[in-house]
Amino acid sequence: MQDPTMPGPRLEEERKPPLLPGDLMMWILIVSELIVFGAGLAAMLAVRLGDPAGFAAAQDLLDKGGAALNTVVLVTSGLFAALAVRAAEARSTGATRLLLAGASALGLLFLAVKGHEFRGLAASGISTETHAFFMFYYLLTGFHAAHVAAGVLLLGGVGWRCWPAGVEMAAAFWHMVDLVWVLILPVVYLLR
Template sequence: MASPVEEKRVPGDLAMWCFILAELAVFGVFFLAYGVARRQAPALFAAGQARLHLAPALFNTLLLIAGSATAAAAVRAFSANRQRAGRWLLAATLGSGCVFVVVKLGEFAERLKAGITLSTDTFWMFYLSLTFFHFLHVLLGMVILAAVWWMARDGRYRPGSLDGVETAAAYWHMVDLVWVVLFALVYVAR
Protein backbone atom coordinates (compact mmCIF):
# COMPACT_ATOMS: atom_id res chain seq x y z
CA MET A 1 0.00 0.00 0.00
CA ALA A 2 1.37 3.39 -0.96
CA SER A 3 2.02 5.88 1.81
CA PRO A 4 -0.06 9.06 1.82
CA VAL A 5 1.56 12.04 0.16
CA GLU A 6 2.76 14.46 2.77
CA GLU A 7 1.75 18.07 2.22
CA LYS A 8 4.77 20.31 1.68
CA ARG A 9 4.74 23.72 3.27
CA VAL A 10 7.11 26.51 4.12
CA PRO A 11 7.84 26.31 7.85
CA GLY A 12 6.81 29.33 9.90
CA ASP A 13 5.18 32.53 8.80
CA LEU A 14 5.25 33.55 5.12
CA ALA A 15 5.65 37.24 6.05
CA MET A 16 8.85 36.39 7.94
CA TRP A 17 10.18 34.56 4.89
CA CYS A 18 9.54 37.69 2.80
CA PHE A 19 11.39 39.73 5.43
CA ILE A 20 14.26 37.22 5.48
CA LEU A 21 14.59 37.34 1.68
CA ALA A 22 14.57 41.14 1.74
CA GLU A 23 17.25 41.18 4.44
CA LEU A 24 19.37 38.68 2.52
CA ALA A 25 19.10 40.94 -0.53
CA VAL A 26 20.24 43.96 1.51
CA PHE A 27 23.18 42.04 2.94
CA GLY A 28 23.97 40.73 -0.55
CA VAL A 29 24.23 44.29 -1.88
CA PHE A 30 26.37 45.23 1.12
CA PHE A 31 28.68 42.23 0.47
CA LEU A 32 28.92 43.09 -3.21
CA ALA A 33 29.84 46.70 -2.40
CA TYR A 34 32.43 45.42 0.10
CA GLY A 35 33.94 43.20 -2.61
CA VAL A 36 34.12 46.03 -5.14
CA ALA A 37 35.72 48.40 -2.60
CA ARG A 38 38.17 45.73 -1.52
CA ARG A 39 39.19 45.11 -5.11
CA GLN A 40 39.85 48.84 -5.57
CA ALA A 41 41.98 49.16 -2.41
CA PRO A 42 43.46 45.74 -1.55
CA ALA A 43 46.33 47.12 0.54
CA LEU A 44 43.98 49.24 2.66
CA PHE A 45 41.66 46.28 3.28
CA ALA A 46 44.61 43.96 4.05
CA ALA A 47 45.92 46.46 6.60
CA GLY A 48 42.53 46.74 8.25
CA GLN A 49 42.02 42.98 8.30
CA ALA A 50 45.44 42.53 9.88
CA ARG A 51 44.17 44.52 12.88
CA LEU A 52 41.16 42.23 13.40
CA HIS A 53 41.27 39.46 15.99
CA LEU A 54 40.25 36.15 14.47
CA ALA A 55 39.69 34.23 17.73
CA PRO A 56 36.67 36.23 19.02
CA ALA A 57 35.11 36.24 15.55
CA LEU A 58 35.60 32.48 15.23
CA PHE A 59 34.15 32.01 18.72
CA ASN A 60 31.13 34.09 17.69
CA THR A 61 30.78 32.01 14.52
CA LEU A 62 30.71 28.81 16.56
CA LEU A 63 28.21 30.39 18.97
CA LEU A 64 25.79 31.28 16.19
CA ILE A 65 26.14 27.86 14.56
CA ALA A 66 25.45 26.23 17.94
CA GLY A 67 22.46 28.58 18.33
CA SER A 68 21.12 27.47 14.97
CA ALA A 69 21.50 23.84 16.03
CA THR A 70 19.58 24.45 19.26
CA ALA A 71 16.90 26.43 17.40
CA ALA A 72 16.40 23.50 15.00
CA ALA A 73 16.38 21.10 17.94
CA ALA A 74 13.74 23.26 19.65
CA VAL A 75 11.47 22.94 16.61
CA ARG A 76 11.94 19.16 16.68
CA ALA A 77 11.26 19.07 20.42
CA PHE A 78 8.03 21.03 20.13
CA SER A 79 6.96 18.90 17.15
CA ALA A 80 7.41 15.85 19.41
CA ASN A 81 5.41 17.64 22.13
CA ARG A 82 8.46 17.81 24.42
CA GLN A 83 7.60 21.21 25.85
CA ARG A 84 10.24 21.48 28.54
CA ALA A 85 13.03 20.43 26.16
CA GLY A 86 11.77 22.90 23.56
CA ARG A 87 11.85 25.77 26.06
CA TRP A 88 15.34 24.82 27.25
CA LEU A 89 16.58 24.67 23.66
CA LEU A 90 15.08 28.09 22.92
CA ALA A 91 16.80 29.41 26.05
CA ALA A 92 20.09 27.91 24.85
CA THR A 93 19.66 29.65 21.49
CA LEU A 94 18.94 32.90 23.29
CA GLY A 95 22.01 32.32 25.46
CA SER A 96 24.23 31.91 22.40
CA GLY A 97 22.92 35.26 21.18
CA CYS A 98 23.63 36.90 24.54
CA VAL A 99 27.23 35.70 24.55
CA PHE A 100 27.63 36.83 20.93
CA VAL A 101 26.40 40.30 21.92
CA VAL A 102 28.83 40.54 24.85
CA VAL A 103 31.80 39.48 22.71
CA LYS A 104 30.79 41.84 19.89
CA LEU A 105 30.28 44.77 22.27
CA GLY A 106 33.81 44.17 23.56
CA GLU A 107 35.09 44.24 20.00
CA PHE A 108 33.19 47.45 19.23
CA ALA A 109 34.51 49.07 22.43
CA GLU A 110 38.06 48.11 21.49
CA ARG A 111 37.66 49.72 18.06
CA LEU A 112 36.19 52.92 19.50
CA LYS A 113 38.95 53.09 22.13
CA ALA A 114 41.50 52.84 19.31
CA GLY A 115 39.82 55.83 17.63
CA ILE A 116 38.34 53.78 14.79
CA THR A 117 35.09 55.19 13.41
CA LEU A 118 33.07 55.00 10.21
CA SER A 119 35.20 57.83 8.80
CA THR A 120 38.59 56.24 9.57
CA ASP A 121 38.84 54.68 6.10
CA THR A 122 36.84 52.56 3.65
CA PHE A 123 37.71 49.25 5.30
CA TRP A 124 36.61 50.38 8.75
CA MET A 125 33.47 51.98 7.32
CA PHE A 126 32.50 48.61 5.84
CA TYR A 127 33.64 46.65 8.87
CA LEU A 128 31.68 48.78 11.34
CA SER A 129 28.63 49.09 9.09
CA LEU A 130 28.41 45.39 8.26
CA THR A 131 29.09 44.10 11.76
CA PHE A 132 26.82 46.64 13.44
CA PHE A 133 23.99 45.99 10.97
CA HIS A 134 24.38 42.28 11.68
CA PHE A 135 24.55 43.02 15.42
CA LEU A 136 21.14 44.72 15.19
CA HIS A 137 19.78 41.58 13.51
CA VAL A 138 21.14 39.46 16.36
CA LEU A 139 19.32 41.71 18.82
CA LEU A 140 16.08 41.42 16.84
CA GLY A 141 16.53 37.66 16.70
CA MET A 142 16.93 37.59 20.47
CA VAL A 143 13.72 39.60 20.91
CA ILE A 144 11.88 37.14 18.64
CA LEU A 145 13.34 34.14 20.49
CA ALA A 146 12.47 35.64 23.88
CA ALA A 147 8.87 36.27 22.75
CA VAL A 148 8.54 32.71 21.45
CA TRP A 149 10.07 31.31 24.66
CA TRP A 150 7.62 33.39 26.69
CA MET A 151 4.65 32.15 24.66
CA ALA A 152 5.93 28.57 24.89
CA ARG A 153 5.41 28.62 28.66
CA ASP A 154 1.69 27.96 28.19
CA GLY A 155 2.21 25.07 25.75
CA ARG A 156 1.36 27.08 22.65
CA TYR A 157 3.71 25.12 20.37
CA ARG A 158 2.62 21.54 19.72
CA PRO A 159 2.63 19.17 16.78
CA GLY A 160 0.67 20.88 14.03
CA SER A 161 1.00 24.28 15.73
CA LEU A 162 4.63 25.28 15.30
CA ASP A 163 4.49 28.51 13.27
CA GLY A 164 5.96 30.78 15.96
CA VAL A 165 8.88 28.56 16.85
CA GLU A 166 9.56 27.75 13.18
CA THR A 167 9.49 31.46 12.36
CA ALA A 168 11.95 32.27 15.14
CA ALA A 169 14.25 29.43 14.05
CA ALA A 170 14.14 30.55 10.41
CA TYR A 171 15.08 34.10 11.38
CA TRP A 172 17.90 32.84 13.61
CA HIS A 173 19.22 30.68 10.75
CA MET A 174 19.30 33.80 8.55
CA VAL A 175 21.26 35.67 11.23
CA ASP A 176 23.68 32.73 11.41
CA LEU A 177 24.03 32.44 7.62
CA VAL A 178 24.77 36.14 7.22
CA TRP A 179 27.42 36.00 9.96
CA VAL A 180 29.14 32.99 8.36
CA VAL A 181 29.40 34.90 5.06
CA LEU A 182 30.47 38.09 6.87
CA PHE A 183 33.09 36.17 8.88
CA ALA A 184 34.48 34.60 5.71
CA LEU A 185 34.60 37.89 3.77
CA VAL A 186 35.78 40.28 6.45
CA TYR A 187 37.88 38.17 8.82
CA VAL A 188 39.22 35.26 6.74
CA ALA A 189 39.45 36.06 3.00
CA ARG A 190 42.66 37.83 2.11
Protein backbone atom coordinates in the same frame (compact mmCIF):
# COMPACT_ATOMS: atom_id res chain seq x y z
CA MET B 1 -18.36 2.33 5.42
CA GLN B 2 -17.26 4.22 2.33
CA ASP B 3 -16.49 2.43 -0.90
CA PRO B 4 -12.67 2.69 -1.39
CA THR B 5 -13.14 3.23 -5.15
CA MET B 6 -15.29 6.31 -4.60
CA PRO B 7 -13.61 9.71 -4.18
CA GLY B 8 -13.86 10.93 -0.66
CA PRO B 9 -12.22 13.40 1.68
CA ARG B 10 -8.45 13.46 1.43
CA LEU B 11 -6.64 11.72 4.22
CA GLU B 12 -4.32 13.81 6.38
CA GLU B 13 -1.23 11.94 5.22
CA GLU B 14 -2.12 12.56 1.55
CA ARG B 15 -1.86 16.35 1.93
CA LYS B 16 1.26 17.87 0.46
CA PRO B 17 3.41 19.79 2.91
CA PRO B 18 3.93 23.47 2.13
CA LEU B 19 6.94 24.30 -0.03
CA LEU B 20 8.38 26.47 2.75
CA PRO B 21 7.88 25.84 6.45
CA GLY B 22 6.40 28.67 8.46
CA ASP B 23 4.84 31.96 7.52
CA LEU B 24 5.22 33.50 4.05
CA MET B 25 5.83 36.98 5.49
CA MET B 26 8.77 35.67 7.52
CA TRP B 27 10.28 34.23 4.34
CA ILE B 28 9.79 37.55 2.55
CA LEU B 29 11.62 39.24 5.44
CA ILE B 30 14.41 36.66 5.38
CA VAL B 31 14.95 36.93 1.63
CA SER B 32 14.89 40.73 1.73
CA GLU B 33 17.45 40.76 4.55
CA LEU B 34 19.70 38.37 2.66
CA ILE B 35 19.51 40.70 -0.37
CA VAL B 36 20.45 43.71 1.78
CA PHE B 37 23.41 41.93 3.35
CA GLY B 38 24.46 40.52 -0.02
CA ALA B 39 24.42 44.00 -1.54
CA GLY B 40 26.53 45.34 1.35
CA LEU B 41 29.08 42.56 0.97
CA ALA B 42 29.19 43.02 -2.81
CA ALA B 43 29.76 46.77 -2.36
CA MET B 44 32.57 46.07 0.11
CA LEU B 45 34.24 43.68 -2.32
CA ALA B 46 33.92 46.20 -5.16
CA VAL B 47 35.50 49.02 -3.11
CA ARG B 48 38.20 46.63 -1.93
CA LEU B 49 39.35 46.20 -5.54
CA GLY B 50 40.54 49.81 -5.52
CA ASP B 51 42.63 49.46 -2.34
CA PRO B 52 43.49 45.84 -1.56
CA ALA B 53 46.56 46.75 0.52
CA GLY B 54 44.63 49.28 2.61
CA PHE B 55 41.82 46.80 3.21
CA ALA B 56 44.30 44.08 4.22
CA ALA B 57 46.09 46.44 6.63
CA ALA B 58 42.77 47.51 8.17
CA GLN B 59 41.62 43.91 8.39
CA ASP B 60 44.75 43.01 10.38
CA LEU B 61 43.41 45.19 13.22
CA LEU B 62 40.37 42.97 13.74
CA ASP B 63 40.03 40.33 16.46
CA LYS B 64 40.03 37.11 14.44
CA GLY B 65 39.92 35.01 17.62
CA GLY B 66 36.71 36.76 18.66
CA ALA B 67 35.29 36.20 15.18
CA ALA B 68 36.12 32.48 15.38
CA LEU B 69 34.52 32.25 18.83
CA ASN B 70 31.43 34.05 17.56
CA THR B 71 31.19 31.63 14.64
CA VAL B 72 31.15 28.64 16.99
CA VAL B 73 28.66 30.44 19.25
CA LEU B 74 26.21 31.22 16.42
CA VAL B 75 26.45 27.81 14.76
CA THR B 76 25.81 26.15 18.13
CA SER B 77 22.87 28.46 18.79
CA GLY B 78 21.49 27.52 15.37
CA LEU B 79 21.67 23.86 16.40
CA PHE B 80 19.74 24.68 19.59
CA ALA B 81 17.09 26.51 17.53
CA ALA B 82 16.73 23.53 15.17
CA LEU B 83 16.40 21.15 18.10
CA ALA B 84 13.81 23.50 19.64
CA VAL B 85 11.70 23.12 16.49
CA ARG B 86 11.78 19.34 16.88
CA ALA B 87 10.94 19.61 20.57
CA ALA B 88 8.03 21.95 19.80
CA GLU B 89 6.69 19.56 17.17
CA ALA B 90 6.89 16.77 19.78
CA ARG B 91 4.93 19.07 22.17
CA SER B 92 7.76 19.01 24.69
CA THR B 93 7.30 22.49 26.12
CA GLY B 94 10.07 22.22 28.72
CA ALA B 95 12.68 21.05 26.22
CA THR B 96 11.58 23.66 23.69
CA ARG B 97 11.94 26.47 26.22
CA LEU B 98 15.30 25.18 27.42
CA LEU B 99 16.67 24.97 23.87
CA LEU B 100 15.35 28.42 22.96
CA ALA B 101 16.87 29.81 26.16
CA GLY B 102 20.18 28.22 25.19
CA ALA B 103 20.02 29.72 21.69
CA SER B 104 19.15 33.11 23.18
CA ALA B 105 21.95 32.94 25.74
CA LEU B 106 24.44 32.16 22.98
CA GLY B 107 23.04 35.10 21.01
CA LEU B 108 23.75 37.33 24.01
CA LEU B 109 27.26 35.88 24.23
CA PHE B 110 27.76 36.73 20.55
CA LEU B 111 26.71 40.32 21.27
CA ALA B 112 29.08 40.53 24.25
CA VAL B 113 32.03 39.34 22.15
CA LYS B 114 31.09 41.71 19.32
CA GLY B 115 30.70 44.58 21.81
CA HIS B 116 34.16 43.82 23.19
CA GLU B 117 35.59 44.02 19.66
CA PHE B 118 33.76 47.31 18.97
CA ARG B 119 35.05 48.81 22.25
CA GLY B 120 38.61 47.75 21.49
CA LEU B 121 38.53 49.34 18.06
CA ALA B 122 36.93 52.52 19.41
CA ALA B 123 39.56 52.73 22.16
CA SER B 124 42.21 52.61 19.43
CA GLY B 125 40.52 55.54 17.71
CA ILE B 126 39.17 53.44 14.83
CA SER B 127 35.85 54.65 13.44
CA THR B 128 33.88 54.56 10.20
CA GLU B 129 36.03 57.46 9.00
CA THR B 130 39.38 55.72 9.58
CA HIS B 131 39.26 53.78 6.31
CA ALA B 132 36.58 52.55 3.88
CA PHE B 133 37.10 49.05 5.29
CA PHE B 134 35.90 50.17 8.71
CA MET B 135 32.86 51.91 7.26
CA PHE B 136 31.79 48.58 5.78
CA TYR B 137 32.92 46.67 8.87
CA TYR B 138 30.81 48.74 11.25
CA LEU B 139 27.80 48.87 8.93
CA LEU B 140 27.73 45.15 8.17
CA THR B 141 28.65 43.77 11.57
CA GLY B 142 26.59 46.40 13.40
CA PHE B 143 23.52 45.68 11.28
CA HIS B 144 24.11 41.98 11.86
CA ALA B 145 24.40 42.55 15.62
CA ALA B 146 21.04 44.36 15.50
CA HIS B 147 19.57 41.26 13.85
CA VAL B 148 21.09 39.06 16.55
CA ALA B 149 19.45 41.27 19.21
CA ALA B 150 16.10 41.08 17.39
CA GLY B 151 16.50 37.31 17.08
CA VAL B 152 17.17 36.95 20.81
CA LEU B 153 13.95 38.85 21.52
CA LEU B 154 12.05 36.76 18.98
CA LEU B 155 13.35 33.48 20.42
CA GLY B 156 12.43 34.65 23.91
CA GLY B 157 8.94 35.70 22.80
CA VAL B 158 8.10 32.41 21.13
CA GLY B 159 9.67 30.54 24.04
CA TRP B 160 7.21 32.26 26.32
CA ARG B 161 4.18 31.15 24.27
CA CYS B 162 5.87 28.01 22.95
CA TRP B 163 3.70 27.11 19.96
CA PRO B 164 5.23 25.00 17.17
CA ALA B 165 4.55 27.41 14.28
CA GLY B 166 6.07 30.30 16.23
CA VAL B 167 9.14 28.29 17.17
CA GLU B 168 9.61 27.27 13.54
CA MET B 169 9.25 30.88 12.39
CA ALA B 170 11.74 32.18 14.98
CA ALA B 171 14.19 29.39 14.15
CA ALA B 172 14.01 30.30 10.44
CA PHE B 173 14.89 33.90 11.30
CA TRP B 174 17.71 32.71 13.57
CA HIS B 175 19.12 30.51 10.80
CA MET B 176 19.14 33.57 8.52
CA VAL B 177 21.19 35.38 11.19
CA ASP B 178 23.60 32.41 11.24
CA LEU B 179 23.84 32.34 7.46
CA VAL B 180 24.58 36.06 7.25
CA TRP B 181 27.41 35.68 9.77
CA VAL B 182 28.87 32.80 7.75
CA LEU B 183 28.84 35.15 4.72
CA ILE B 184 30.28 38.12 6.65
CA LEU B 185 33.10 36.12 8.24
CA PRO B 186 35.16 35.35 5.13
CA VAL B 187 34.59 38.72 3.44
CA VAL B 188 35.31 40.88 6.48
CA TYR B 189 37.77 38.79 8.50
CA LEU B 190 39.50 36.33 6.16
CA LEU B 191 39.61 37.48 2.53
CA ARG B 192 43.10 38.70 1.56
